Amino acid sequence: MLLPILLLSAAGFTVLTTEFIIVGLLPSIARDLEVSVPQAGLLVTLFAFTVAALGPFLTAYFARFKRKPLFITILLMFAFANTLAALAPNIWVMGFARLLPALGLPVFWALASETAVDIVGPEYAGRAIAKIGFGIVCATVFGIPVGTLISDAWGWRSAFAILAVVALAKALLLWVYLPATHVARASVTLRSQLSLLRSPLMIGHIVLSVLVFSGMFTAYTYLADILERLAGFDGTLVGWCLMGFGAVGLIGNSLGGRMVDRHPLIASIVFSAFMIGAMVALIPSIHSSLALAAAMAIWGISQSALFLVSHVRLMKAAPHAPAFAASLNIAGGNLGIGLGAMVGGQVIDTYGLGSLGFAAAGFILLSILLALMLMTAKPRAAASA
Structure with a gap:
């Protein structure tokens, strides 16, 4: 089969x-x-x-x-x-x-x-x-x-x-x-699945996915434009850069899969922290091949890991309805993708391409703060259950 x-x-x-x-x-x-x-x-x-x-x-x-x-x-x-x-x-x-x-x-x-x-x-x-x-x-x-x-x-x-x-x-x-x-x-009825949304902890996990994906796609949506206009790469070189970005993502997928089984929220915090550093460093490194490659590699590893970590994190937060929890992560992640693309476009129009990394890092920083809050809330939620 x-x-x-x-x-x-x-x-x-x-x-x-x-x-x-x-x-x-x-x-x-x-x-x-x-x-x-x-x-x-x-x-x-x-x-x-x-x-x-x-x-x-x-x-x-x-x-x-x-x-x-x-x-x-x-x-x-x-x-x-x-x-x-x-x-x-x-x-x-x-x-x-x-x-x-x-x-x-x-x-x-x-x-x-x-x-x-x-x-x-x-x-x-x-x-x-x-x-x-x-x-x-x-x-x-x-x-x-x-x-x-x-x-x-x-x-x-x-x-x-x-x-x-x-x-x-x-x-x-x-x-x-x-x-x-x-x-x-x-x-498992739709009504019983929707009851998950009455849990503040579950809402917190969904918002965390929104913030993570908003940060990713505030900058990632326009990465090809950054490489064309700021680095001066042609379309072929941009394609190969994106290929390298994706290839190192396989490392992130493996690392994320291992870390998320131990502690989903800690995994989210760790990879988010690395992503902030990479996003902020990208533009200053744009004219140094080695520094640009390093920034894109760290970003690519962190981003791929966070795709997996976010998906598994929500499923673990709702073990009695993992499929519906996965659909909520899909919804929250795509809300973040759309919001990030929209915010990124506004940042380009207002401040220029060079400011995208800082705007994206702002979303990711908020996700780290929320993850820390969820870590402290989890024992109380369990105790009250």
Whole structure:
């Protein structure tokens, strides 16, 4: 039963790459559609806010549908949306092309792991979920730089066109090889899951994810623009820099996975502290190849680790409803992505690209302070339970 799991992992790579690929393409999209880079950055905000606002509710609703036709339909929707993006004549059509996949991403992401467990059985649950997670990690690590290199070679529209073909191919593979699985049990109602939101501790964890992702994407959304305009790199070199940024993220994923099992909040604090140092050091290091590489490496390791740490942290905070907690992290993280892209655009317009690192570090510093508060609150919450 390994092939269906690998196909779900590969489909997850396509789904997440569709969200993040635009980060490396923003300068090219802005030039071609005749808008500013901050205006193009609102496409990131649109996608992320849609996931944040609707993700948990869409996931809860579609959880009762049969998985195989649901996943195939989502991938077909992604194929259509990426085709539309490749043909978009203006920013409005591009916005609609980004809205559609934002509706399907949280449903796929939240239900794919559950489906993998249903395929292999609970005794192999850990390994199945790890394989699904690998596709998601690869999307965050390699999706953006590969898209940037494709864009530099053949234009940004070709990156979306290739994604459309890949999504269609994976829909066909799932149709052939994914076995039919049972619909999730309805014993855990939406109402009982929403009761998690009455817990101040859970709200604190969600806000922590919002702050962490806001800090990440205040600067990361415009990293390609920083490397083009401030470092003077061409599109090919930017693509390879983003590839290196993603490659070191595999180290962060491994380190984050080890630390989060010991103490999720301490892991969040440690990697956030490293990220602050890297973000603040990036601009002063922009004309030194060695210093720039070091700053980007530390940033890349910390960012990848925080993706994993945030996801596991919320699931551990709600052990009785981990799937719904994961959907809340997806929502909170995407709210942060959208907020970060929006704040970053405002910072560029008001203070310039050179100030992005400090604005991003401000969000991350707030996340550290909140994590410290949650550490002191946790014993009291447990005692009162």
